[in-house]
Amino acid sequence: MMKKLILLSLVFLTIFSCGDEVKFNTPAFQGDRENQLWRASGFTASIGANGFLTITGTKNAESVKLTVPSVIESTFIVGDIDIIEAQYIDALGTTYSTNNKPDESVSIYPELGEVTIEEIDVVNNTFTGTFRFLAFDAAGLNSVGFTNGIFFKVPLVSGEFPTNPITCFDVETEAEIALLAYEATFASDLDFVNSDAYLAACNAYSNALINQRTYCGDANGALQSIIDDLGDCQISCEIAEANVVEANSQYATATIGNYIDKCAQYLLYLQEQIDICGDVDGSIQAEIEGLNCSDTDGDSIPDVFEDFNGNGDLEDDDIDSDGVPNYLDDDDDGDGVLTQYESKDENGNPMDTDGDGDVDYLDNDDDGDGILTIDENADPNGDGNSDDALDTDGDGVPDYLQPN
Template sequence: MKKLILLALVCLTISSCGDEVEFSTPAFQGDRENRLWRAEAFSASIDAAGALTITGTNNLETVNLRLPSVVEGTFVVGNVNSIEAEYIDGFGTRYSTNNSPDPSVSIYPELGEIVIEEIDFVNRRFTGTYRFLAFDASGLNSVGYTNGIFFRVPLVSGEFPDNPITCVDVQEDADMARLAYEATFASDLQYIDSSVFSVACNAYINALNVQRNFCGDADGSIQDTIDALGSCQISCDQATANRIEAETQYNASTIGNYAMQCTQFQFYLQEQINFCGDANGSIQAELDALDCNDNDNDGVPNVFEDFNGDGDLNNDDIDGDGIANYLDDDDDGDGVLTASEAVDANGNPIDTDGDGDVNYLDNDDDGDGLFSNFETGDTDGNGIADYLDNDDDGDSTLTINENADPNGDGNPSDAVDSDSNGVPDYLQA
């Protein structure tokens, strides 16, 4: 009996010593299906992208623990490809936490985690724990590890990155990408630019995917956000709001900004078709009816050259020269091209003489009784062309009061020259 007790004490002592060795010398082990599994060889490697792999093998079976970055922390497996626990059996069958379980399989507990507790940069070693449930390609067969430990596993391949990416880093990047994305449809914007929206949305999705890779996505919330972003196109409601705003601005347009507003309205009508569809063709019909052209390139869009408002551009001819206004580059026939007639800072025609007719429709722009085509140059050198200057010679007597056109035909050929010096009074100070 004494011998049996002594033998038991010896065995207990050996067992205790064995446990001490396991936690004081490099090791890689764990309980596989509730039985101790111990690696005979183990190592760590870092690839060019900074990803870490810790491997243990007993020459028949292999366990690989893969992480996206060389940092201390907890990495949840089973939801992103960059964080993986893998078991390969003696027949080469691969079990991975990245293989989805068959819907018929109940999972309890969750797929697991890998914890990097300590990185010894001086001695190039890693210490931590792991547990996981991995499935084969069918999703029906699994292998589970619990109480996994890797202790002072040496780095044998690759180098520690100077600035390893952390979960905090990528979370900050994702937050910045989210703010940039949300700014594309801020409430104070007149329009949502679909191209800018798409670029910002895709950048946000990329940032979220990076966040998943480095932080995991245990509750699936990051993936839910990615899924909700969809194809990164603006919604039909947003496209319709754009169209309404464009139509409002188009309806308020003037000669000076019509071309821009009309083209803009065309653009947003087409976008409404693209993002909402046009089952009855009504949007396309409206688009086809828009005329943004200026056929004679005189700065006056076609729609503003239909003076009688009957929709027929061909029966409007202000100067009676037989050329319809929308094809006539000198609408009033005063010798000054319509494109050269005076406009305000917004590009809208002005009425220099205040007679109710804007200059491009007035053959006497300055109201001095002379047709504009007979007034060339700048006689008094005041920087105002004679056809816009109601005192051509700058003598403080208006041209209309200097007998510039006694017979009233608009032609100054009969202008009075009081001193018979060959210069009519209206051009002589």
Template sequence: MKKLILLSLVFLTVFSCGDEVEFNSPAFQGDRENALWRASSFTASIETNGFLTITGSNNYETVNLKVPSVTENTFVVGDVDAIEAQYLDGFGTTYSTNNRPDETVSIYPELGEIIISEIDVVNKTFTGTYRFLAFDEEGLNSIGFTNGIFYKVPLVYGEIPTSPITCADVEIAADDALLAYEATFATSLEFVSSEAYSLACSNYVEALNNQRNYCGDLDGSIQTKIDELGDCTMPCEYASANVMEANSQYVTATIGNYNDKCAQYGFYLQQEIDVCGDEDGSIQAKIDALDCSDDDGDGVPNVFEDFNGNDDFEDDDTDGDGVPNYLDNDDDGDGVLTQYEAVDADGNPIDTDGDGDVDYLDDDDDGDTILTINENADPNGDGNPSDAVDTDGNGVPDYLQA
């Protein structure tokens, strides 16, 4: 323990202390636990994702300095995984700033830094400084470096990008992703799409992770945002709001749009179960009570064919032909199928003669005392009045003109 305390004290000394070193040729060195450590070979490499690693080795030990961007900048190690300093000793043990100390040692690992002070794009070399405290995998042992310097370390693998990703770039991307995410649950929306929400949320989480990697997260605020987003499942409050809006549209539905509004209401009720749960079964009961069917396919939903309102479809038979309306595709028996008489272009019931009986339930649509079936409303007998007789040629068929 005394050794660890001493290491921390050494690590916290001002980075610029000690003798200044001037180099005339490439070099890589630092004070390892107050003793000079010097590399005999050193290289830099750039991965296809743009991450830079500067390596120094003396054949027995190796120091790796990894940063996510090929830019002249200060990168704080011990904060995010994308920025890392490693020390590999001669016995195969790896010490990393990404390893956290055991709580018996310290719960607050010291943060170090890698400073890229100069990138020579012509000669492809890197110059800068470093300091760090790295722990082994168990977090019980540490190695500290101070006064680290690398000078004109040559690039041996990869290419220096012309437009490297910077912290500013990923901050802008995160802001854009936030706007896209917030747009999925804007108050102006009729419904919140769970698919759009989850996708935009996932994209925002990815953008925040990139921001952490390239900018660091010293106060933990970025990680807090990521944690609050969770698995990007749409919140229950949005699912419940969807149900409220769907119910509002369902209860005001007309014959023409009832089936769609009923199915929509059922969809959002099921979504509410998936997102919020249904411990008492009340939501499922609402789903079970829905009847979105049109059993005779006449364009009039079953619930609109219970004319006496007793919830029994079987005792409603307008034309008295023995077939209840919900199973009869010509409810008034006038020879014109209900689907052609039920609603107008706006989905509203049609009552041509204004007698209070809509056409699909009125066997004398124009109220001229001549039954529709006797006014040649469907000469070819297919139930479609498109061929209805129009004696005076005024564009209004006889069966609709008094």
């Protein structure tokens, strides 16, 4: 604290270029404007509803306004981030702002300045600190610079001190959390990188980095470099291709019970690959058009599994010889029990009750007792659902599935 007081005393006793000796016994706001002393006749501080602090000095029709995003003792960089701004309005009403970038004919580099809040007196509601900046007009061709700027015990005239003002530590912590969430979307143990989850987490991370840059500064540009590398937060072509490889692997090993889902999944990632990587030779689109993810008759057996002779023609497969090909027949074996209600395991794959090699939905005598299923009262109400099947001995196993 003593070191800070000594430093402030030395600053406040500095001799400015105009030759005036500066002695601050009362509130003040001044600085060198283009090497000439500019001293405000009026000065105020205000805190907005968003927690931003604005310190303003006025001299006749001229004014200088300094805006920073948090009511804390810290140094804020101006000229790089729009919400941190130093502004000068001259006597003719022309506005010069650090948010106006210089025309390329003037400079190709951002002109950075600083606003430092050195002391916040919460008892007397005043602010003390320093500033320097170079601001441009809207065209970016003309500029006004302030150096050696000092504001001393400028009073707060509107707004209230926030209970928990945002600090650099706060936003650094938020950025670290956002990074972990972002990295989790493409962790090595995931089968797929979900593009929507990746997009959301990446944008959240990018916004957290922007906040970190705002409240902590980014002198070496490292944070901005990470933000730039994130780009539009779309997954890369390499990730899209890896998704397709995994989806194809799962599709190729799909069973009757999960085929529809695996086929749709493969289709999804193929289309995503086109959207992200393109399809110069049309091979990906051809693969899409060659997929058949359908279950036309809605019997829980995908069409591709109803081509029993394997010739690629679904029209010439008719297990029960009723004249309706299997892919259009919701009772493939003609036993009176709809295919979708025939026995399945927990994964939705057809089961073989009598162990004769024919799964129940293709077997018209499911229990192999020599009595056709249709003759064992498997569906008394005739709706195709065997939930009401006759169970003569009441043991919980319907007659059509019980050989004895």
